[in-house]
Amino acid sequence: MIEFWISAGLLCLIAMGFLLLPSLRRNRARAEEDRTAVNVALYEERVQALEEQHQAGVLDEPGLQTAQDEAARELLADTDGDAGRQRVRGRVVPMLAAVCVPVLGLLLYAKFGAIGAVEQARTAAEAPGTIEQITARLERAVRERPESSQGWYFLGRTLIAEGRAADAAKAFQRAAETGGRAPAVLGLWAQALYFAGDKQWSPQLDALTDEALAADPSEASTLGLLGIHAFDERRYADAIGFWEKLLAIMPAGEPSRQGIERSIAMAKAQMDQRSNAQDAPTPAKGIRLRVALADALQQQVRPNDAVFVFARAVDGPPMPLAVKRLRVADLPAEVSLSDTDAMMPELTLSAFEKVELVARISRAGDAQHGEWIGREQGAPRAEQALREVVIDALDKGASGNER
Template identity: 60%
Template sequence: MIEFWLCAGLLLLTALAFLLLPVVRGRGVQAEEDRTALNVTLYQERLQELQTQHASGALDDAQLQRGRDEAARELLADTEGAEAQRKRGVLGSKIPFAAALLMPVLGYFLYMHWGAIDELERARNFANQPQSIEEMTARLEANLESNPESAEGWYFLGRTYMAQDRAGDAAQAFERAIGIAGRAPELLGQWAQALYFAGNKQWSEQLQGLTEEVLQADPEEVTTLGLLGIAAYEEGRYQAAVDYWQRLVAVLPAGDPSRQAIEGGIARARQELGQAETPEAVTEDTVHTLQVRVQLNPELQGQVQADDSVFVFARAVSGPPMPLAVKRLRVADLPAQVSLSDSDAMMPQLKLSAFEQVELVARVSRAGNATAGEWIGRSQPLASDTVELQQLVIDQVDSPAR
């Protein structure tokens, strides 16, 4: 902050220079007074000279009077100019001196009231790169002490706590961010992840509710998909872990550094799945697999784009509106045949095999939203253990209410 006060001091000195300039100029007032005294002396000498000339007969009475009048006019003109200059000098010296004394004090109190010295200090601190994660944490904590309503500050502090394996502190930070910014899916996902690790990887009703809320709002929220995969793997539900992580890999950018680790987790889960899976489990999964052939009505070809997302899912006829099993394609992939089974469940407790009748739906969404799009196709209700291939044609305008 020394640089700031130095700059402020220089600006103050510049302002004072302008204020005190009239005072410096006022030094000429004394010189003007001296000149007036000299004029008076010269006037008196002129009168004496005129009187001497009149006494010697060189001037008559009329000439003497004219000489006196002319000398008086010259003296009066010089005296009036000096008096005006003197008054201006006195007035011009008092006001600048008063302003020069008041300006620093007034400026200080005005800045302390309306200034932004705290923001300046924070900007100065964050301008320098932290040398360690502990230093970054200290900066974020100090920033939040003075600005506790910053949702961004709480979010980044939570991420920093997670990097330090302080999951409990991170959960509190994310909860504060949600209280300020609202229940955005990405914030809820981070909060759920912190709660999971803070609770020693024990699943809870709170975590279940949070993850369901997130996936309803954003089926592709990456933190939540990763968390559900981790939880499924820790509980020995390797197929569910594979499914969640595959959905996560599908939405990650090609150059994302976490792809390799996630793909490694998928490989380990498949290895565990191959060792643990029994023939009975395979038979049960086969019974609850729906085969669906999806195609687009030819009349809609000109109204869709090749990269538009196509969500194919099954949902309960009598049950929650959330899909029981879902697959994602592109318009360019159509026509295509997909299979829907318990392994494609969005939620572990909502499986295809848990409901007797389901409806098949295929939705085209340019925005990549599984819950709303432009075009849709639906099937008639059918048994969840149907083995025949089902035909599904996308041929209707999607309605938000349906």
């Protein structure tokens, strides 16, 4: 703003010069002429009177000369005094004008001027460097003009770009309140509320989206939000419907079209996967077990020692039916064994009714040989929901002959 005040001061000085200098020159010249004329007229009258006195014999020649010299000295003294007084008055008037005119102009501008608009225009002319600078500028603008719906709208857009969804929701709310609840603003408001609320739907979101679509059935932000919400709830057909409506109103070169098309493809893939899962036979349930380490062995094992958990048939082949690998540091741990953990496709866990559960610690990482072992003797596979194996004994054999 210093440039503005310097320019204003220079213009004020120039205006004062145009107004005051000619007036001062005219007044000074006129005053000097008037006073000089009066003094000269008085001098001439006095000289004439002295001449008459000399002719009448009242004054001799030396007296006449002396009187004329005295009249001349008085004329010079009166003229010098008038010039001095004029010079004093000539200095006072410009000084008063130099003080009063800028002060009066400043007071009038403070009351009727637009210094805020000048500052805002200057700030707007500067190119912002970062999104944070843009946000700060818009926040300052809406503080100065809180009735500007466009200011609140653009502030909400930049806050969304910064990831400040809660603040963006407040900005879009103010934009809706000051701008007549435009459908586009309502859609963005709903989007910001949705993400600020950790994608939890609410009655307020229902009201906003319904209002936006009632005013504009093709409102883009609302259609996109409803598609996202439907996808998150696994209502893939609804999501596809909302997103296809959105694609229908998008220009061909719109950059976001590719993102919407990918989302539609994902929803269709999820629908196909769900359909295939419903058509496939239901797999047999696995076994849930808890593996723990006995207190007596806590100081003898190492955190990175391998722990092999496996199930094998009580009345069947000796090789394991399902295996998983852990570390001692993971214990105690809950493990689930199922057909997906089978070592051989033809030997699955679901094919045997009774199984034995074994947990072995092996520092060498060998599932067949180790240092410590724990067993849970065979029981019907579905007899209990959670079974338990405690590793509490020295391992004296291999997995194929340790029964």
